[in-house]
Amino acid sequence: MLKTFSLGGIHPAENKLSAGKKIVILPIPEQVSVPLAQHIGAPAEALVNKGDVVKVGQLIAASAGFVSSNIHSPVSGKVLKIDDVVDASGYKHRAIIIKTEGDEWDESIDRSPELIQHINTVPHQIVEKLKEAGIVGLGGAAFPSHVKLSLPPGKICDILVINGVECEPYLTSDHQLMMEKSEEIVVGIRILMKALKVEKAVIGIENNKLDAIEKMTALLAEHPEIRVQALKVQYPQGGEKQLIDACIGRQIPSGKLPIEVGAVVQNVGTAFAVYEAVQKNKPLFERVVTVTGKSVKNPSNFLARIGTPMSFLIDAAGGLPTDTSKIIGGGPMMGKALQSAEVPITKGSSGILIMPEELANRKPMQNCIRCAKCVSVCPMGLSPYLLMLATSKTIWDRAEEEKIMDCIECGSCNFTCPSSRPLLDYIRLGKGKVGQIMRSRTK
Amino acid sequence: MNTLTISPSPHVHSGDSVKKNMYWVIIALLPALAASFFYFGIGAIIVTLTAVLSCVIFEFLISKYILKTEPTIGDGSAALTGLLLAFNLPTYLPIWIIIIGSLVAIGIAKMSFGGLGNNPFNPALVGRVFLLISFPVQMTMWPTPILSRFHYFGLTPEIIDATTGATPLAIMKEGVSSGIAHAELMHRLPSLTELFMGIKGGSAGESAAAALLLGVAILLYKRVITWHIPVSVVGSIIVFTGLLHLYDVESYAGPAFHLLTGGVMLGAFFMATDYVTSPMAPKGMIIFGVGVGVITILIRVFGSFPEGISFAILIMNGFTPLIDKYIRPKRFGEVNKPIKA
Numbered sequence: 124m125l126k127t128f129s130l131g132g133i134h135p136a137e138n139k140l141s142a143g144k145k146i147v148i149l150p151i152p153e154q155v156s157v158p159l160a161q162h163i164g165a166p167a168e169a170l171v172n173k174g175d176v177v178k179v180g181q182l183i184a185a186s187a188g189f190v191s192s193n194i195h196s197p198v199s200g201k202v203l204k205i206d207d208v209v210d211a212s213g214y215k216h217r218a219i220i221i222k223t224e225g226d227e228w229d230e231s232i233d234r235s236p237e238l239i240q241h242i243n244t245v246p247h248q249i250v251e252k253l254k255e256a257g258i259v260g261l262g263g264a265a266f267p268s269h270v271k272l273s274l275p276p277g278k279i280c281d282i283l284v285i286n287g288v289e290c291e292p293y294l295t296s297d298h299q300l301m302m303e304k305s306e307e308i309v310v311g312i313r314i315l316m317k318a319l320k321v322e323k324a325v326i327g328i329e330n331n332k333l334d335a336i337e338k339m340t341a342l343l344a345e346h347p348e349i350r351v352q353a354l355k356v357q358y359p360q361g362g363e364k365q366l367i368d369a370c371i372g373r374q375i376p377s378g379k380l381p382i383e384v385g386a387v388v389q390n391v392g393t394a395f396a397v398y399e400a401v402q403k404n405k406p407l408f409e410r411v412v413t414v415t416g417k418s419v420k421n422p423s424n425f426l427a428r429i430g431t432p433m434s435f436l437i438d439a440a441g442g443l444p445t446d447t448s449k450i451i452g453g454g455p456m457m458g459k460a461l462q463s464a465e466v467p468i469t470k471g472s473s474g475i476l477i478m479p480e481e482l483a484n485r486k487p488m489q490n491c492i493r494c495a496k497c498v499s500v501c502p503m504g505l506s507p508y509l510l511m512l513a514t515s516k517t518i519w520d521r522a523e524e525e526k527i528m529d530c531i532e533c534g535s536c537n538f539t540c541p542s543s544r545p546l547l548d549y550i551r552l553g554k555g556k557v558g559q560i561m562r563s564r565t566k
Numbered sequence: 567m568n569t570l571t572i573s574p575s576p577h578v579h580s581g582d583s584v585k586k587n588m589y590w591v592i593i594a595l596l597p598a599l600a601a602s603f604f605y606f607g608i609g610a611i612i613v614t615l616t617a618v619l620s621c622v623i624f625e626f627l628i629s630k631y632i633l634k635t636e637p638t639i640g641d642g643s644a645a646l647t648g649l650l651l652a653f654n655l656p657t658y659l660p661i662w663i664i665i666i667g668s669l670v671a672i673g674i675a676k677m678s679f680g681g682l683g684n685n686p687f688n689p690a691l692v693g694r695v696f697l698l699i700s701f702p703v704q705m706t707m708w709p710t711p712i713l714s715r716f717h718y719f720g721l722t723p724e725i726i727d728a729t730t731g732a733t734p735l736a737i738m739k740e741g742v743s744s745g746i747a748h749a750e751l752m753h754r755l756p757s758l759t760e761l762f763m764g765i766k767g768g769s770a771g772e773s774a775a776a777a778l779l780l781g782v783a784i785l786l787y788k789r790v791i792t793w794h795i796p797v798s799v800v801g802s803i804i805v806f807t808g809l810l811h812l813y814d815v816e817s818y819a820g821p822a823f824h825l826l827t828g829g830v831m832l833g834a835f836f837m838a839t840d841y842v843t844s845p846m847a848p849k850g851m852i853i854f855g856v857g858v859g860v861i862t863i864l865i866r867v868f869g870s871f872p873e874g875i876s877f878a879i880l881i882m883n884g885f886t887p888l889i890d891k892y893i894r895p896k897r898f899g900e901v902n903k904p905i906k907a
């Protein structure tokens with residue numbers, strides 16, 4: 124039986140145009156700009172100065188605090204400057220700009236293609252290693268992995284949940300990675316299990332990726348402690364709360380983290396990066412990025428160095444289509460519209476989606492007709508119409524009562540509303556305000 | 567290159583629209599419309615056309631000249647209100663009365679509250695109930711199906727006498743109150759098959775249960791509505807009348823009779839399910855539906871009107887804000903299984 128999460132959900136057109144396209148190693152651009160804030164938490168602190176010569180994989184910015192992450196040079200060459208550049212957020216942030224010369228890797232990285240199955244490292248060393256290698260969640264949020272693996276005192280974890288659902292339409296990077304690097308991913312999962320000291324793991328994969336389900340299931344025959352859970356195609360199944368509910372039937376209470384129900388979630392891409400960091404001593408400086416869109420000539424999956432300008436990837440996929448009207452970093456449901464194609468790829472970039480004119484604009488908003496469709500699709504069981512109303516009338520206590528902070532910003536309500544109401548725009552605004560009020564109360 | 571559009575996520579939309587929903591409801595009403603044309607002929611055509619046209623025209627005029635907003639008649643909701651109003655009227659009703667009903671439905675029940683989405687009561691039902699109270703004679707003159715097909719203009723008392731009859735519900739009500747035995751009454755009423763196919767006196771749209779069932783199947787299939795309201799209305803009527811029938815077979819008709827007569831099908835499938843005036847949470851919808859079913863039967867069996875579904879829906883419309891306030895959808899993470907360590 125296919126499982127899925129218990130409340131709401133939608134089924135947007137999948138449009139997986141780049142499905143089955145082999146991961147192509149992208150050439151190295153002439154210049155990269157590596158942002159210091161690529162992850163959730165404090166931006167890293169630059170360790171290099173203008174004029175310094177760096178190698179691929181060399182630490183160039185250090186984690187600044189517990190929730191932060193190291194950053195390694197994605198190329199070899201000379202640091203041109205450290206400057207403010209516009210990143211995916213639309214604002215200017217600090218970045219290290221490196222002019223590429225050759226492709227000289229740090230000697231400590233094992234570049235052989237050989238698969239290393241045996242795990243020598245002990246749990247606390249694993250966490251240390253991931254911290255050193257700058258591993259963050261590659262599903263999009265880019266939360267530092269070592270933080271997720273350091274359980275808060277008193278909490279027990281009994282299962283590791285691996286996210287292989289890739290529920291965003293268009294994106295295929297995780298799918299392709301499961302097809303090409305399945306053995307490495309399994310080792311990565313075993314490393315994560317060892318770090319967490321858990322006996323069980325489950326990989327959730329949606330039923331539109333039958334080949335990946337088959338491949339992983341076959342591989343896992345030797346590892347009965349890890350099972351594959353085939354899931355019904357349903358957005359937002361990749362949300363942590365939805366994934367845990369779908370795979371193991373536990374619901375995280377409002378305002379709590381997965382560890383509350385004994386689970387830790389990691390993405391398949393992260394599992395692969397974990398393998399490379401621990402077994403191959405390779406820090407995180409490249410990742411798989413899907414470049415796609417209805418008018419894109421060759422929708423592709425690229426292995427690209429962090430800091431590569433998006434325009435470079437778009438050119439490799441056949442160039443920017445003439446009817447381009449929107450460039451999105453990420454998928455169509457939760458991705459961000461970008462100001463320019465020069466924004467660099469970061470650790471959290473799962474895809475670049477190019478939208479033609481006719482898809483880029485929203486329809487004008489009409490009155491709410493109280494159709495309850497937003498209520499029925501909300502995976503958190505909220506009443507989006509009411510949250511929008513409370514926000515527009517600035518009734519913050521009502522918004523809080525209605526659990527506005529539970530909203531995972533999946534966009535299902537916006538997607539569904541027949542009156543094209545910008546529900547999530549208002550809810551985001553309301554969340555900001557209510558969050559502020561709640562914080563000021565605890566102070 | 568064009569300038570890039572910057573907007574917050576999500577960047578895609580389902581393509582659903584108010585218009586699509588309204589037109590699907592209209593499409594779902596077409597089988598019943600065809601049945602009404604077949605049974606009531608020229609009268610049904612005139613009543614429907616008048617109601618639809620006057621609703622659309624009133625909405626246009628009011629939004630353009632009184633509210634001074636962009637007219638919204640394109641979304642199909644005014645046409646739908648007109649169609650539903652027509653379905654609730656007897657087919658000998660004079661044109662001028664239909665126009666008054668449309669004005670009440672659109673002008674008072676809908677536009678004075680701010681247009682689509684803001685009206686607390688179902689506009690078509692407000693129009694109907696207003697007419698029923700203002701013009702009780704004309705509103706209860708029920709043409710007989712087939713026989714009345716070619717009459718509308720130049721009705722003489724003879725034609726009216728020959729082509730009208732009481733509705734099954736009225737026969738039942740009369741009969742029970744004057745103490746006629748149940749078996750005898752059943753004899754005077756159309757058979758259940760006839761009721762199902764619509765061969766009985768009544769308003770234009772409520773006649774053919776079969777056509778209305780087809781319509782609701784379309785709405786459910788296209789996910790315009792969910793099952794909650796129709797099932798709870800019909801279910802509560804079955805349970806309530808079933809219990810009464812078991813209690814006293816002689817005085818109370820069974821569930822099949824109640825479901826197939828009057829406006830239960832039309833009301834449960836097309837009027838109670840109106841988005842604007844019904845609750846938002848699934849549990850709320852069920853409470854609403856049960857309320858409609860129970861009140862309908864209370865009015866039919868114990869009240870002074872033979873039919874009660876219009877009143878029942880309007881009463882429950884009034885309770886909708888209250889239901890919405892207290893019945894919230896089920897939230898994620900409310901139920902929690904403890905972890906087995």
Ligand code: SF4
Pocket residue numbers: 500501502503504505506507529530531532533534535536537546547550
């Ligand atoms: S964006 Fe928030 S309110 Fe809207 S459906 Fe998703 S969780 Fe619910």
Ligand code: SF4
Pocket residue numbers: 490491492493494495496497498507508539540541542543544546
């Ligand atoms: S989906 Fe849109 S129109 Fe329907 S209830 Fe929600 S906000 Fe209102």
